[in-house]
Amino acid sequence: xxxxxxxxxxxxxxxxxxxxxxxxxxxxxxxxxxxxxxxxxxxxxxxxxxxxxxxxxxxxxxxxxxxxxxxxxxxxxxxxxxxxxxxxxxxxxxxxxxxxxxxxxxxxxxxxxxxxxxxxxxxxxxxxxxxxxxxxxxxxxxxxxxxxxxxxxxxxxxxxxxxxxxxxxxxxxxxxxxxxxxxxxxxxxxxxxxxxxxxxxxxxxxxxxxxxxxxxxxxxxxxxxxxxxxxxxxxxxxxxxxxxxxxxxxxxxxxxxxxxxxxxxxxxxxxxxxxxxxxxxxxxxxxxxxxxxxxx
Amino acid sequence: xxxxxxxxxxxxxxxxxxxxxxxxxxxxxxxxxxxxxxxxxxxxxxxxxxxxxxxxxxxxxxxxxxxxxxxxxxxxxxxxxxxxxxxxxxxxxxxxxxxxxxxxxxxxxxxxxxxxxxxxxxxxxxxxxxxxxxxxxxxxxxxxxxxxxxxxxxxxxxxxxxxxxxxxxxxxxxxxxxxxxxxxxxxxxxxxxxxxxxxxxxx
Numbered sequence: 043x044x045x046x047x048x049x050x051x052x053x054x055x056x057x058x059x060x061x062x063x064x065x066x067x068x069x070x071x072x073x074x075x076x077x078x079x080x081x082x083x084x085x086x087x088x089x090x091x092x093x094x095x096x097x098x099x100x101x102x103x104x105x106x107x108x109x110x111x112x113x114x115x116x117x118x119x120x121x122x123x124x125x126x127x128x129x130x131x132x133x134x135x136x137x138x139x140x141x142x143x144x145x146x147x148x149x150x151x152x153x154x155x156x157x158x159x160x161x162x163x164x165x166x167x168x169x170x171x172x173x174x175x176x177x178x179x180x181x182x183x184x185x186x187x188x189x190x191x192x193x194x195x196x197x198x199x200x201x202x203x204x205x206x207x208x209x210x211x212x213x214x215x216x217x218x219x220x221x222x223x224x225x226x227x228x229x230x231x232x233x234x235x236x237x238x239x240x241x242x243x244x245x246x247x248x249x250x251x252x253x254x255x256x257x258x259x260x261x262x263x264x265x266x267x268x269x270x271x272x273x274x275x276x277x278x279x280x281x282x283x284x285x286x287x288x289x290x291x292x293x294x295x296x297x298x299x300x301x302x303x304x305x306x307x308x309x310x311x312x313x314x315x316x317x318x319x320x321x322x323x324x325x326x327x328x329x330x331x332x333x334x335x336x337x338x
Numbered sequence: 339x340x341x342x343x344x345x346x347x348x349x350x351x352x353x354x355x356x357x358x359x360x361x362x363x364x365x366x367x368x369x370x371x372x373x374x375x376x377x378x379x380x381x382x383x384x385x386x387x388x389x390x391x392x393x394x395x396x397x398x399x400x401x402x403x404x405x406x407x408x409x410x411x412x413x414x415x416x417x418x419x420x421x422x423x424x425x426x427x428x429x430x431x432x433x434x435x436x437x438x439x440x441x442x443x444x445x446x447x448x449x450x451x452x453x454x455x456x457x458x459x460x461x462x463x464x465x466x467x468x469x470x471x472x473x474x475x476x477x478x479x480x481x482x483x484x485x486x487x488x489x490x491x492x493x494x495x496x497x498x499x500x501x502x503x504x505x506x507x508x509x510x511x512x513x514x515x516x517x518x519x520x521x522x523x524x525x526x527x528x529x530x531x532x533x534x535x536x537x538x539x540x541x
Contacts, residue, residue: 107500109504113508262496262500263492263499264495265493291496292496292500294503334497336501
């Protein structure tokens with residue numbers, strides 16, 4: 043059901059700023075999200091009627107993504123084109139105020155040294171004698187040299203559980219759940235309960251993860267983006283349960299919160315890119331999930 | 339009296355014929371020399387078609403800017419949404435707003451309006467290391483572009499927003515809000531003299 047929602051997203055200004063959050067846990071690595079939603083839950087609860095129960099159990103899963111933190115690497119062709127465009131724009135552009143000042147100062151210096159200089163002619167230049175434009179430029183260059191940007195590739199590149207890996211790609215959250223007799227990797231999901239909307243179920247699925255307690259996510263909409271149907275094996279099928287239907291909801295990570303103090307072996311979270319997904323997830327599930335994941 | 343009847347009919351006929359002798363359609367008498375002859379041609383005005391079109395209402399000389407109606411949200415669509423793109427670099431901001439507009443056209447999302455808000459200038463003052471004097475370091479201009487969507491369908495919404503977020507360039511802030519009348523009024527300049535006069539009247 044449609045609901046008015048309000049959100050803000052901001053991307054960190056420079057690619058360097060974002061990498062600073064590698065060692066310290068701070069917000070600068072993520073886009074700032076703020077969302078308020080008018081309470082629409084009450085409206086929906088009134089429409090719940092007694093329906094004939096279908097043999098399918100309904101579940102809602104959340105497709106939580108961490109968006110890229112730094113800009114993507116460019117191809118050699120893109121790099122060459124960018125260099126060429128910068129050079130062209132520089133050649134075609136007009137002189138800025140600072141460059142004009144540089145030229146004026148150089149001119150004045152030259153005239154002062156030539157000996158025919160009459161300082162009474164230029165009275166409005168008095169206060170600009172103190173700080174020359176060249177000095178300003180030198181001080182700026184010095185500041186730039188002192189600035190050390192962080193590395194694009196962090197140490198935890200290969201560790202699939204870390205959130206700081208692959209800063210230029212978007213990562214997807216996977217959890218391991220026991221299904222039947224084996225443990226499978228899947229998107230976090232819980233069962234739908236009567237009286238709540240599917241989106242609330244998805245929010246519950248996210249908050250019920252023990253390792254993801256500090257996660258703050260912004261859900262992008264009230265409608266699911268994909269569905270996965272799973273029929274139970276013949277032996278397990280009964281009158282009332284034929285299988286499960288899982289609805290996926292998209293969400294974007296806004297804050298990771300503090301990492302858990304002790305890594306317990308049961309709480310296993312994975313942050314994977316779309317290309318790495320096939321290593322962990324079953325093929326039938328992968329086919330349905332891949333359809334709504336953008337990117338590579 | 340048959341004879342009289344026929345006689346009467348004959349008289350009537352004669353009267354009619356005498357009436358008919360004078361032509362009912364007057365030939366245009368050349369009252370003045372300036373009258374042109376082609377207007378009497380049978381094909382005069384054969385190409386006229388504008389008189390067949392429905393009558394348009396007369397256009398008002400100066401249309402005051404009226405606020406476009408805010409669409410009410412329904413069960414499957416959102417109300418009028420404003421996507422606000424802001425940043426320091428004007429070319430990037432404008433190109434991104436154009437990209438959003440084109441994306442909406444392609445996805446079938448109706449765009450009500452596409453306008454720019456006022457540019458805000460921020461002066462950055464740096465404290466000098468020696469002494470307490472502050473010096474002006476730079477002027478930062480924040481540019482704002484707004485794309486107004488008419489009725490965003492709830493099914494398209496998560497896909498659309500994800501595409502926007504993934505394509506968001508560096509240095510550009512994205513903000514999706516509902517459109518209110520306050521937003522519309524904020525676009526207009528204040529008129530301090532008018533408000534002063536109004537205050538004087540009421541005071």
